[in-house]
Amino acid sequence: MRIVRIYSKTSGESAIEVREVPMSGPRPTSASFQAGALFFRETAEGFVQDLHHAPRRQLIFLTSGILEIESSGGERFVCRPGDLIFAEDTQGKGHITRSLRDTRGFVHVAMPDDFDVTAWPLIKKG
Numbered sequence: 001m002r003i004v005r006i007y008s009k010t011s012g013e014s015a016i017e018v019r020e021v022p023m024s025g026p027r028p029t030s031a032s033f034q035a036g037a038l039f040f041r042e043t044a045e046g047f048v049q050d051l052h053h054a055p056r057r058q059l060i061f062l063t064s065g066i067l068e069i070e071s072s073g074g075e076r077f078v079c080r081p082g083d084l085i086f087a088e089d090t091q092g093k094g095h096i097t098r099s100l101r102d103t104r105g106f107v108h109v110a111m112p113d114d115f116d117v118t119a120w121p122l123i124k125k126g
Contacts, residue, residue: 058109
């Protein structure tokens with residue numbers, strides 16, 4: 001299972017990378033993690049949110065629609081229903097999001113400071 005990470009570099013630029021969620025066992029399962037508040041959101045097709053920060057470190061489950069994420073440096077990544085996104089660019093220049101097709105449905109889960117995906121295997125360097 002992959003997770004798309006949006007983060008801030010030391011330069012203040014945002015970046016995107018894709019990592020693999022580590023799992024093991026006959027029915028592959030990850031470790032358990034503590035989480036915080038949860039909320040749901042929908043965004044209409046065609047909506048563009050210009051450069052913005054993640055309001056908190058949050059794990060986002062895309063349930064419907066097609067989302068494009070763009071880093072402050074211009075790198076783009078398309079997410080589809082079922083994709084996991086970890087937004088932790090709470091400072092710096094931020095990122096752009098675009099609703100490319102259909103209404104985007106999201107489940108947002110606030111994640112604590114000790115939730116760290118940087119040791120997980122890197123699939124694509126952003």
